[in-house]
Amino acid sequence: TWTPENIIDEQVARIREQVGEKEVICGLSGGVDSAVAAALVHKAVGDQLTCVFVDHGLLRAGEAEQVEKDYVAATGIKLKVVDARDRFLGALAGVTDPEQKRKIIGREFIRVFEAAAREIAAHGDVEFLVQGTLYPDVVESGGGTGTANIKSHHNVGGLPEDLKFALVEPLRALFKDEVRTLGLQLGLPEEMVWRHPFPGPGLAIRIIGAVDEERLALLRKADLIARQELTAAGLDRDVWQFPVVLLADVRSVGVQGDGRSYGHPVVLRPVSSEDAMTADWSRLPYDVIARISTRITNEVAEVNRVVLDVTSKPPGTIEWE
Ligand code: XMP
Numbered sequence: 001t002w003t004p005e006n007i008i009d010e011q012v013a014r015i016r017e018q019v020g021e022k023e024v025i026c027g028l029s030g031g032v033d034s035a036v037a038a039a040l041v042h043k044a045v046g047d048q049l050t051c052v053f054v055d056h057g058l059l060r061a062g063e064a065e066q067v068e069k070d071y072v073a074a075t076g077i078k079l080k081v082v083d084a085r086d087r088f089l090g091a092l093a094g095v096t097d098p099e100q101k102r103k104i105i106g107r108e109f110i111r112v113f114e115a116a117a118r119e120i121a122a123h124g125d126v127e128f129l130v131q132g133t134l135y136p137d138v139v140e141s142g143g144g145t146g147t148a149n150i151k152s153h154h155n156v157g158g159l160p161e162d163l164k165f166a167l168v169e170p171l172r173a174l175f176k177d178e179v180r181t182l183g184l185q186l187g188l189p190e191e192m193v194w195r196h197p198f199p200g201p202g203l204a205i206r207i208i209g210a211v212d213e214e215r216l217a218l219l220r221k222a223d224l225i226a227r228q229e230l231t232a233a234g235l236d237r238d239v240w241q242f243p244v245v246l247l248a249d250v251r252s253v254g255v256q257g258d259g260r261s262y263g264h265p266v267v268l269r270p271v272s273s274e275d276a277m278t279a280d281w282s283r284l285p286y287d288v289i290a291r292i293s294t295r296i297t298n299e300v301a302e303v304n305r306v307v308l309d310v311t312s313k314p315p316g317t318i319e320w321e
Contacts, residue, residue: 019041023128036193038130050120051078088108105201118163135172208321218303222300225295243319244269265307268289268293
C-alpha cells in the first residue's frame with residue numbers, strides 16, 4: 001500500500017544500494033522536487049551528499065534564505081552556496097530579448113554549477129547526480145533513462161563529458177502531490193513543500209525589458225504582496241501559479257497625493273492549471289485583487305497601476321517571456 005513511510009523506506013534502500021560508498025551531488029533550485037529528492041538521498045547516505053545552490057539573484061523575496069537557512073536547518077544537509085548574483089546581472093545587463101535572457105541564464109548556470117561540481121569532485125569520489133525527475137517528466141520525455149540529459153528547461157543540462165554522472169532519481173515514479181506528501185513527512189518547511197512552480201530563469205523573465213538590481217527589487221516587493229494576500233485569503237492551493245510581471249519599459253500617468261505620477265504597471269497573472277500545458281486565468285475574488293492592487297500601488301512607489309491578465313493558455317503562455 002502507498003504510504004509515505006513505505007515509499008521513503010523503499011527509496012532509501014534503493015539509493016543506498018545504487019550509491020554505495022560513493023559521493024553524490026545535487027543542485028537545489030528552491031523548488032519542491034529537488035528539495036525532496038535531496039532530502040531522500042540525504043536520509044539514505046547522509047554526508048556523502050553535497051548540495052549546490054546557485055544564487056543567481058533572480059529569486060523572489062525570501063527564497064534564497066529559505067534554502068540556505070530553513071531547508072538546511074530542517075534536513076542537516078551539507079550545502080555549498082554559490083553567490084553568483086553579480087555574474088548573472090552582469091551577463092544580463094541591457095538584454096531585453098526573452099530568448100536571449102534564457103540563453104544567457106542557462107549558459108551561466110551551467111558554468112557556475114560545473115565549477116562547483118568540479119570543486120566538490122576534486123575532494124571526493126563523486127559519481128552521482130541527483131535529479132528531481134517526476135513521473136510526468138519521464139512520460140513526457142519518452143521514458144529515457146540513465147545519463148545526465150536534463151530538460152534544458154531545468155537549466156542543469158549539458159554538463160561536459162568529463163563530468164559525467166550517473167543519475168539518482170528517487171521521484172521517478174511519483175506525481176507532484178505525492179512528492180509534497182513525502183516532503184512533509186521528511187520534515188521540510190511547509191512553504192517550500194507548497195511552493196508554486198517557478199521558472200529556472202526566475203524574475204528575469206518577469207521583467208519585460210532589461211533586468212537590473214533596481215527593477216528586481218521593485219518586482220520582488222510587488223510579488224511578495226501578491227503572495228501574501230493570496231495566502232491570507234487561503235487561496236494558495238486553488239491557484240497553480242501566480243506570476244507578477246513588471247512592464248519595466250512602460251509608463252503611465254496617474255495621480256498620487258496632490259501630484260502627477262508617471263510610474264510602471266504591474267501585471268497580475270494568476271492561473272489555474274493541471275500540468276502547465278494548458279491554463280486558464282484564475283477567477284480570484286475581486287476583493288482579493290483589490291487588496292493586492294491597493295497595497296502594491298501604496299507600498300511600491302514606482303508602480304502606479306495594476307492590471308489583470310485574463311488570457312488563457314493557449315493562446316497566451318503562463319509566463320510573459
Ligand atoms: P509557459 O510560460 O511556457 O510556462 O506557459 C509553462 C510552465 O513552465 C514554467 N517555465 C519554466 N520552468 N525553466 C523552468 O524551470 C524555464 O525556463 C521555464 N519557462 C517557463 C512556467 O513557470 C510554467 O510553470
